[in-house]
Amino acid sequence: MECTVRWQPQAGMAFNAETGSGHLFAMDGAPEGGGRNLAPRPMETVLAGTGGCAAYDVVLILKRGRHDVRGCEVRLSAERAERDPKVFTRIHMQFVVTGRGLSSAVVERAVALSHEKYCSASAMLAKTAEITTAVEIVET
Numbered sequence: 001m002e003c004t005v006r007w008q009p010q011a012g013m014a015f016n017a018e019t020g021s022g023h024l025f026a027m028d029g030a031p032e033g034g035g036r037n038l039a040p041r042p043m044e045t046v047l048a049g050t051g052g053c054a055a056y057d058v059v060l061i062l063k064r065g066r067h068d069v070r071g072c073e074v075r076l077s078a079e080r081a082e083r084d085p086k087v088f089t090r091i092h093m094q095f096v097v098t099g100r101g102l103s104s105a106v107v108e109r110a111v112a113l114s115h116e117k118y119c120s121a122s123a124m125l126a127k128t129a130e131i132t133t134a135v136e137i138v139e140t
Contacts, residue, residue: 057114
């Protein structure tokens with residue numbers, strides 16, 4: 001896996017990232033740090049990537065189990081250390097999974113498998129952060 005991140009000096013503290021798969025996204029700093037607040041902060045992209053990794057796992061596990069999953073949303077909230085390096089110290093992931101006939105046990109197992117076995121991002125962040133999860137199922 002590769003990624004190139006380029007500083008955009010004309011934009012203060014903005015950076016453009018190009019992933020190895022050829023996708024682009026922008027990051028920017030807070031105004032008090034010289035940024036212009038035009039894009040997510042780098043640490044926000046880490047948190048969003050973790051949510052995407054976990055959601056991907058949950059959907060894939062449910063689909064492979066032939067469950068009628070129709071939507072998956074992960075709402076993340078995090079706390080960071082007060083001093084540098086300001087690592088994540090707590091992360092809560094609220095999964096809202098929609099579908100037909102989804103049991104709590106099945107969805108909770110998918111979330112647990114993601115957290116305990118498959119999600120590389122949450123495995124890395126668990127080195128510094130307490131990660132908790134909750135599940136809500138919406139019947140469609």
